[in-house]
Amino acid sequence: MMLEGYRKQIYSCGRCGYCLGGYLDHVCPSRFIAGFESSTARGRMLIARALLEQKLNYSAELVSILFTCFLCGACDIKCSQAAKIKITEITKAMRHDAINTGIMLDKLIPETKALSESHNIYGKPSIQRKVLLSRLPIRGEKADLLYFPGCVITFRYPQIAFNTLKILNSAGIEVALLGEEEWCCGNPFLFTGMLKETERFAAHNVKKIREKGVKTVLTSCAGCYRVLSQEYPKILGEELPFKVVHVTQFLDKLIGEGYIKLKKLSYDRVTYHDPCEIGRYAEIYEEPRSVIQSIPYLKLVEMEKNRENAWCCGGGGSVNIVHTRRALSVGQLRIKHAEETGAKILVTACPSCVQMLELASKRKRSKIRVVDIASLVLEALKL
């Protein structure tokens, strides 16, 4: 049982409630959508304790509660000032142990089956990756840099890849792609606790990237960034033969070194949403802000919840599959935060956040327009 490895941490929870926040100051989106103690980090430590003591067994009902957690990491940050418990790791361990006892929620079966068989979350044939990506403005066959778009960009937001590569082209940078050899990074398997499958996907992607001989892998997806840079070395037990860079870091460097020059836009203020997986998980807070602030006369107005206190978009942890409407309400609250800044443009740096926030904005009938950061930069390049 994977949970056993966290026994000491689980018993160190003093039930201080620091991870909960106040009743009006929402810290935990899981608590926000479910409202019960069992859906808070503190409650989850009690569940974990009961499982260890065999006072509770895995059931579909229990697993459904575990899937109210967005794995956003806000509780980890709060608990780092209390008992330093790795709450999200413990939640993932419970999801993993549930799978190992044979309990998989019906709603998760189609996506995980499609992923195992087709190597992308949409169950599309791999050749479609090649077809979609062949439209990209690629320069160079023997590049040192490989662009890893990931499933959401390839199949839902190819424009983000197109815009990113147009920027790189304008700076004279060559990129390689894996094309149909690219598999999903494996994040949905990590969310559901299917670690063996994550390992299979990690081994495949690392092998294919290694064969390309590139030094750096660039991604526009916060999930792909976290999984490739943080999870792959742990899963495979080796240092990667390449560096992983998120597009916000890359663009910040390009702008800082004068490779691209940005011009004034037709609007003068935007706000920025920190994706959990590059924010709290990787502390990439300043680079996206620096990119936005490089655009002349553009003001970045912060939402009250920003950087490590940022509210999740609602797209994390596979909650949107298990509790779809509730996940959307988390996104709608994030749109409300954006509206409160007075900005009409909400910039973010992850296709999954773009997808969730666009949907939330539409459902809320909000005037907020969600824009990916590379698309904002390309607009300011005025090519």
Ligand code: SF4
């Ligand atoms: S902050 Fe940590 S120690 Fe305090 S209740 Fe939450 S999980 Fe337990």
Ligand code: SF4
């Ligand atoms: S990871 Fe996020 S959603 Fe899950 S318990 Fe922690 S704060 Fe709540």
